[in-house]
Amino acid sequence: xxxxxNRRDPSGTKRIEREEIARQSTIIRAYAEAMARVxxxxxxxxxxxxxxxxxxxxxxxxxxxxxxxxxxxxxxxWINKSSEAAVRTTDKVLNNMHTGIQLGNVPxxxxxxxxxxxxxxxxxxxxxxSLFTDVTRLxxxxxxxxxxxxxxxxxxxxxxxxxxxxxxxxxxxxxxxVVDVVSKTRYEAAGCDGYMSYPTDDDRLCxxxxxxxxxxxxxxxxxxxxSEPMALPWHPNCRCTRLPHFADDTEVYTI
Numbered sequence: 001x002x003x004x005x006n007r008r009d010p011s012g013t014k015r016i017e018r019e020e021i022a023r024q025s026t027i028i029r030a031y032a033e034a035m036a037r038v039x040x041x042x043x044x045x046x047x048x049x050x051x052x053x054x055x056x057x058x059x060x061x062x063x064x065x066x067x068x069x070x071x072x073x074x075x076x077x078w079i080n081k082s083s084e085a086a087v088r089t090t091d092k093v094l095n096n097m098h099t100g101i102q103l104g105n106v107p108x109x110x111x112x113x114x115x116x117x118x119x120x121x122x123x124x125x126x127x128x129x130s131l132f133t134d135v136t137r138l139x140x141x142x143x144x145x146x147x148x149x150x151x152x153x154x155x156x157x158x159x160x161x162x163x164x165x166x167x168x169x170x171x172x173x174x175x176x177x178v179v180d181v182v183s184k185t186r187y188e189a190a191g192c193d194g195y196m197s198y199p200t201d202d203d204r205l206c207x208x209x210x211x212x213x214x215x216x217x218x219x220x221x222x223x224x225x226x227s228e229p230m231a232l233p234w235h236p237n238c239r240c241t242r243l244p245h246f247a248d249d250t251e252v253y254t255i
Contacts (some may be wrong), residue, residue: 004096004253005089007201010241011188013181014088017171021077024071024167031067032159035060039138075120082175083108086182093243094190097251106189112181116174121169134159173236180232183242192244195223195230200239201255209240210255219254 038059043106094101115244141147145154187195198221199209212234215222223245224230230238243253 002251002253003198003201003255004243005198005241007214007255010089010198010200011176011239012085012092013175014181016078016081016085017175020074020171020175021168023074024171027045027067027070027074028159028167031063031070035063036138036155037152038063072121076117078171078175079113079117079120082178083182087186089179089241090183090186097244097246097249099190099246099249101190103186103190106186108182108185112185116178116181119177120170122176123174135208169236173233173238176233176238176240180242187242187244191246192245194223194225194244194245196223196243196253197230197234198241198243198253199231199255200241204239206235209234209238213240213255221253221255 003010038056094103108159138159184195197209197213199205199213213221221243230242232238232242234240
């Protein structure tokens with residue numbers, strides 16, 4: 001009885017997730033600070049209240065749009081890295097299971113890739129929209145209450161930290177969704193006759209993921225027939241990874 005994957009990082013994506021969380025947080029904070037400088041009048045020595053200055057409102061809107069563009073580019077890179085990690089993981093799993101299968105390049109269905117990108121961008125795009133709303137609200141308050149530029153910039157930059165929790169949940173969940181689509185496509189190409197769900201084996205392993213992995217009893221992984229619903233991730237922040245099952249494999253895989 002053994003594990004065909006790294007028990008603490010079965011999908012091989014921890015570094016990718018950490019880097020993307022940091023990158024999106026940096027993008028949001030940088031634009032929040034830039035918006036704060038525009039809204040507070042610090043930029044270009046402006047002194048008129050931004051609410052009466054269409055040019056300044058336009059700058060805020062352009063910053064919002066630029067932030068969305070940067071986040072979009074970040075998402076595309078993240079999807080590519082997650083896909084590459086899934087390819088490496090599936091190859092390692094097939095090797096560790098001694099299948100002798102060498103998959104090579106297995107194209108992912110275009111409609112799947114398009115759907116993933118659309119869903120992820122729809123989730124991520126809620127961050128800049130809500131951030132822009134909060135920034136303009138704080139900018140109004142800053143002017144009405146006479147905040148100094150530094151105070152306004154600090155409070156607006158902190159909005160990036162408020163949104164960080166949203167970004168972390170989205171990034172972890174959607175990374176695993178990308179990995180699952182790629183893994184399922186490759187395992188199907190390898191001719192597997194079923195699937196197993198392997199959870200990250202650490203102190204954050206939840207009862208639901210454990211139950212779905214084992215069928216509710218023991219530590220042996222349950223084998224899901226392809227006709228059974230097994231759509232990972234099981235829930236937001238889920239870190240479970242799809243493994244293949246082959247009819248001639250007599251090994252019992254456990255958590």
